[in-house]
Amino acid sequence: MPRTPEPRRQFESWLIPALIILFCAAAFWLTTMFKTMPPVLKRGIQPSDFPQLLLAAIVVLTLVMMWIDPVRVKEKLHGTTLGTIALFVVFALLTSIDLFLALAVFAAALAAYWGERRVIVLAVMGLVVPVAIFFLFDMVFEIRFPRGLLTNIWYE
Amino acid sequence: MDPVLNGLMALGDPYLLALLLAATIGGVVIGALPGLNATTGAALLLPFTLTMEPVPAIAILTAIYCSATFAGAITAILINTPGTAASATTCLDGYPLAQRGEAGRALGMAVVASTIGGVFSVLCLMLAAPLLARAAYNFSPPEYFALTLFGLSMLASIGDGSPLKNLIAGGLGIFFALVGVDNLTTVERFTFGSYELYEGIGFVPVMIGVFGISELLVQASSLHIQRKTVQMKTIDLPSRDDYRKTWRTILRSSGIGTFIGILPAEGATVASMIGYNEAKRWSRNPEEFGKGAIEGVAGSEAANNSATGGAMVPTLALGIPGSATAAVILAGLMVHGLRPGPAMFTEQADFAYAIFWSMMLVNILFFFMGLRGAKLFARFTLIPVQLLWPCVFVFSIVGAYALDQSMFDVWVALISGVLGFFMRRYGFSVVPLAIGLILGGMLEQRLGQSMVMLNEQWWLMFARPLTLFFFVLTALALFGPSLMRFGAKQRSPMKSSGE
Numbered sequence: 001m002p003r004t005p006e007p008r009r010q011f012e013s014w015l016i017p018a019l020i021i022l023f024c025a026a027a028f029w030l031t032t033m034f035k036t037m038p039p040v041l042k043r044g045i046q047p048s049d050f051p052q053l054l055l056a057a058i059v060v061l062t063l064v065m066m067w068i069d070p071v072r073v074k075e076k077l078h079g080t081t082l083g084t085i086a087l088f089v090v091f092a093l094l095t096s097i098d099l100f101l102a103l104a105v106f107a108a109a110l111a112a113y114w115g116e117r118r119v120i121v122l123a124v125m126g127l128v129v130p131v132a133i134f135f136l137f138d139m140v141f142e143i144r145f146p147r148g149l150l151t152n153i154w155y156e
Numbered sequence: 157m158d159p160v161l162n163g164l165m166a167l168g169d170p171y172l173l174a175l176l177l178a179a180t181i182g183g184v185v186i187g188a189l190p191g192l193n194a195t196t197g198a199a200l201l202l203p204f205t206l207t208m209e210p211v212p213a214i215a216i217l218t219a220i221y222c223s224a225t226f227a228g229a230i231t232a233i234l235i236n237t238p239g240t241a242a243s244a245t246t247c248l249d250g251y252p253l254a255q256r257g258e259a260g261r262a263l264g265m266a267v268v269a270s271t272i273g274g275v276f277s278v279l280c281l282m283l284a285a286p287l288l289a290r291a292a293y294n295f296s297p298p299e300y301f302a303l304t305l306f307g308l309s310m311l312a313s314i315g316d317g318s319p320l321k322n323l324i325a326g327g328l329g330i331f332f333a334l335v336g337v338d339n340l341t342t343v344e345r346f347t348f349g350s351y352e353l354y355e356g357i358g359f360v361p362v363m364i365g366v367f368g369i370s371e372l373l374v375q376a377s378s379l380h381i382q383r384k385t386v387q388m389k390t391i392d393l394p395s396r397d398d399y400r401k402t403w404r405t406i407l408r409s410s411g412i413g414t415f416i417g418i419l420p421a422e423g424a425t426v427a428s429m430i431g432y433n434e435a436k437r438w439s440r441n442p443e444e445f446g447k448g449a450i451e452g453v454a455g456s457e458a459a460n461n462s463a464t465g466g467a468m469v470p471t472l473a474l475g476i477p478g479s480a481t482a483a484v485i486l487a488g489l490m491v492h493g494l495r496p497g498p499a500m501f502t503e504q505a506d507f508a509y510a511i512f513w514s515m516m517l518v519n520i521l522f523f524f525m526g527l528r529g530a531k532l533f534a535r536f537t538l539i540p541v542q543l544l545w546p547c548v549f550v551f552s553i554v555g556a557y558a559l560d561q562s563m564f565d566v567w568v569a570l571i572s573g574v575l576g577f578f579m580r581r582y583g584f585s586v587v588p589l590a591i592g593l594i595l596g597g598m599l600e601q602r603l604g605q606s607m608v609m610l611n612e613q614w615w616l617m618f619a620r621p622l623t624l625f626f627f628v629l630t631a632l633a634l635f636g637p638s639l640m641r642f643g644a645k646q647r648s649p650m651k652s653s654g655e
Contacts, residue, residue, distance in 0.1 A: 016582050020324065027331065027346070035343045044607030047343040050600045051334050058327040065320045071582045078377040081577075085373065088570060095563070103553060107546035114379055114542035125546050133554055141207055143558045 013070040020062045024055045031055070083113055098148025104130040160282075163509025166211055167517060175212050176514055179219035180521045184529070186220065187227025188536045189544060191375050193240035194224035195587075198484040199363040200548070202491070203555040210492045211507060215514040217488050221481045222274055222464050222518045223525075225424055229266035229457055230530060231537050233259055242424035242460035245432035249445060249452030256448055265394045265450050266457045267526035269406050273458035274519035276410040277417065277465025282512050284418065286505075288473040289498040297605035298617045302626035304599045307420035307476035309633040311588040318583060319637065325584040329592020330599065332357050339597065340604045352564040359487050359593045361556040361568040366586040367480075368552040369573025372545050374580065379541065394450070402454040405435045413459035417466020423479025424460040424467070431459020465515065472496055472508055476595070480587040483594055490594075491559075 031048040065071075087109055094102035108126030116122060137143040138154070145151050166172065186197035197220045205213035228243030233250035246266065253262035295303070311326040312319035335346045336356030347353040394402070409431035416427040435455025436445045445452050467478025468485070475496040477483035489496050500508050525533075556569035576586040610616040617623045 012582060020328075030346060034345060035341075037341050037343065041341065043340040044604035044612065045340070045600075047338045047341050047345060050603060051331065051345065054327060054330055054334075058324055058331070061320060061324050061327065065318075065324065069318045069320050073581065075377075077581070080379055081373050081376045084376040085574060088574065092567075092570065095566070099553075099557070099563075099566075103550050107550055110546045110549065111542045114376070114545070116540070116542040121543065125543065129547055129550055133550055137554055137558060141204060141558065143554075144561060145557070146563055 010071075010073055012073050013066070016071045017062045017066045021059055024059045024062075028052060028055045080114070084110065087113065095148075098150045099146055100130050100134055100150050101148065103133075159505035159509045162506040163511075163513050166506070166510035167513050172212050172215065172514070175216055176219050176517060177521065179216040180223045180518050180525060183220040183223030183518075184227040184230075184522060184525055184533050185536050187224030187240055188230045188533045189539065190231050190235070190237045190537060191371055191541070191545075192224075192548070193228065194221045195480045195484060196367045196371060197224050198481050198488075199360075199367045200551050200555055202360055202363070202484060202488050203558040205488060206491065206559065210489075210494055211510045211514075213492055214485065214488055214494075214507075214511055217485045218464075218468070218511055218515050219518040221485065222461070222515055223522045225461055225464050225481075226267070226270040226274070226457070226522050226526065227533065228460075229270065229453075230263065230534055233262045233266065233453075234534050235537055240424070240460075242428045242463070243456070244425070245428045245456040246453055246460075248432070248456075249447070249449045252446070252448035253450070253453070258448070261394060261398070261450065262453050263526070263530050265398060265402065265453045267523055267530070268394060269402070269409070269454040269458040270461040270526070271519055271523040272406050273410040273413055273460070273462035274464060274522075275516060276407075277414040277462035278512060278516045278519060279465075280414045281465040281468050281515070282509070285469045285473045285508070285512075286501045288469060289501040292474055293498040293502075295498070295622070297602045297609055298620055298623045299626070301599065301602035301606050302617065302623040302630070303474060304476065304595055304602060306626045306630045306633065307470070307474075308592065308595060308599065309630040310420045311591055312634060312637075319634075321582075321584045322588045323634075325579060325586065326588035326592040329589040329594075330596035331592075332362070332589075333359075333593045333596025334600065339601055352562065356597075357568060357593070358559060358565055359590070360491065360559050361565040362572045362593055363484055363487060363590050364552050364556045365569040365572025365574075366576035366579075366590055367484075368548060369569060370576030370580060370586060372549055372552075373573065373577035375541055375545055398450050402451050405438070405451045405455045406458045408434060408438065409455045409458035410462040413462030414466040416459070417463035417478050418469045420470050420474075420476045420478060423481070424463040427463035427466075428456045428460035432456040461519075468511075468515070472500055472511070473498065475598070477591055480590065483587070483591045487594055 031051045034046075034048040036046055087106055090109070091102045091106040094105055104126045107129055108122050111125045112122055116125070134145065138145065147155060183194070183197060186192045187194065198217045201216065201220060205216055208216075225240060225242055228238055228240030229246045229250065232238045232243040232246040233254050236247050236251040238244040238247055250262045250266065253259065292303075308326055308330070312322050333356070335353055337344055337347075337354055344354070412431050412434060413424070413427040416430060417423065432452060432455045435451050436442050439445065439449070439451050441449065463479065467482040470476045470478045471482040471486050475486065477486045486496060494500070494504060494507070552569060553566055556565045557563065559565055576589070579586055579589065606617060607614060618627065
């Protein structure tokens with residue numbers, strides 16, 4: 001019976017292990033710059049010993065993984081996922097103006113991006129949800145949120 | 157006997173009772189919502205328990221754990237989508253039953269089996285945890301190091317990732333635990349001069365990220381999936397004939413689930429799979445499984461709920477999480493300044509028993525809620541994802557911030573969420589990452605203490621019987637499955653040639 005050919009390896013099967021190994025190499029290099037303690041103060045092991053042992057183990061496991069259990073991706077990355085990650089970036093940028101403004105914009109934008117078209121519902125997502133959560137945490141849990149354009153109105 | 161009674165007396169507090177009732181309802185709602193599960197629910201709620209006393213705080217988290225694990229059956233039966241991974245096997249027979257117009261019967265059996273499994277496991281927890289703690293009381297650092305290593309080795313078989321990828325994810329989790337000032341030598345490691353990194357990477361924001369925000373991204377890629385809900389008329393208690401058919405299965409699965417739960421890092425998902433398989437293996441009508449066998453629902457649900465109590469045994473007695481949700485509860489214990497481990501049963505025995513009794517109460521509460529409110533809870537499955545997940549995101553961000561009132565934690569949660577999504581996409585489970593982050597510092601600390609104790613002669617660890625025993629268990633956990641597969645491969649050609 002003819003053997004079925006193995007599926008062609010995707011570029012991720014090399015890229016992901018390469019990224020892990022690069023990360024470990026960079027971290028290992030950083031460990032070489034840790035202070036070395038004199039024998040009396042080192043308490044059993046040097047600060048760099050355990051991280052180095054661990055990073056070496058991760059590299060070995062990654063190499064074994066490449067050989068016997070390579071990374072495979074079943075489906076392509078959806079555009080909606082990338083769009084949602086882009087909304088994370090927008091959220092991160094808006095936090096410099098105000099955390100709750102960023103949350104309001106994100107909540108309404110995500111609902112709209114995922115298919116919600118009713119304006120009233122979008123308004124509830126963008127206004128009522130963040131405001132309700134703000135007052136719940138500010139008044140019940142006594143959490144003080146970072147100052148910003150909107151939170152200053154309440155705090156001052 | 158005093159701590160047992162004191163723990164029970166704690167439940168007399170109306171505030172605690174009200175919180176437990178609310179948390180049980182919340183847990184059932186979380187478990188019924190597709191995409192949310194006990195781990196995500198506990199991770200999201202953890203920051204909001206910080207202002208509470210330890211007993212109500214941890215009782216809330218355990219209530220979420222027990223009730224959400226049960227409620228996964230609601231979506232499994234009604235929309236063929238397991239609310240939690242542990243309910244995946246419930247779909248196999250629950251949904252065919254619902255399609256035949258017997259959704260009420262299937263849910264009734266799920267409620268009864270879950271309650272019996274849950275109560276059985278809490279009883280085992282009450283007996284086993286103090287015994288295990290007493291056995292571990294005289295452990296020295298080398299034994300603890302070997303035990304923690306064994307707990308981490310069990311990560312290989314956790315989640316849906318491959319063993320190797322799980323170990324790599326666990327290793328990365330341990331690595332992230334090393335960021336900050338070294339506890340043993342006070343040397344700064346990987347801080348890059350950042351003040352926020354001095355204290356290390358907080359495990360609560362990471363958990364919110366990998367369990368909550370990464371799930372949001374997973375949901376983003378499944379927006380096109382249409383879910384078909386089966387209508388349910390009433391929810392009935394199983395008939396006498398159903399009980400006759402299933403009582404052995406329920407008891408067997410309760411035992412299996414509790415045992416699997418006790419194994420470090422093995423949780424309800426593995427328990428439900430084994431419980432279901434055993435129910436099929438022992439059944440007189442195995443051909444009915446997958447087509448609507450009531451024993452299948454009973455086997456799966458009794459096992460997954462009994463794993464909740466089992467998973468709390470190593471969590472409380474040894475400080476090693478028995479499952480992903482137990483890892484979040486362990487994080488909650490540590491955030492509240494409690495020290496899980498043998499000392500808990502001598503120094504904080506009242507607290508431990510209060511948690512046990514509250515778990516028992518929650519199992520009874522969701523029995524009534526399941527019977528009376530399943531129809532209502534089933535409606536939560538209809539909440540559109542485009543409304544649910546923005547709310548989850550807002551809660552995640554505010555929760556991450558609330559812990560230390562620091563924007564740095566918000567960034568950690570956000571980055572962990574994206575990292576967790578890509579890890580899941582490439583087959584790496586995020587559960588080992590979270591558990592590695594919790595246990596990493598402990599592992600290094602115990603290695604250091606062992607080295608001091610053994611005058612830096614690490615090989616002497618192998619001369620200690622208990623340490624050696626845990627090392628052997630670690631080796632078996634890591635290499636046992638591969639060796640068994642290799643052995644099976646070696647035997648199979650002989651069999652085929654014989655045929």
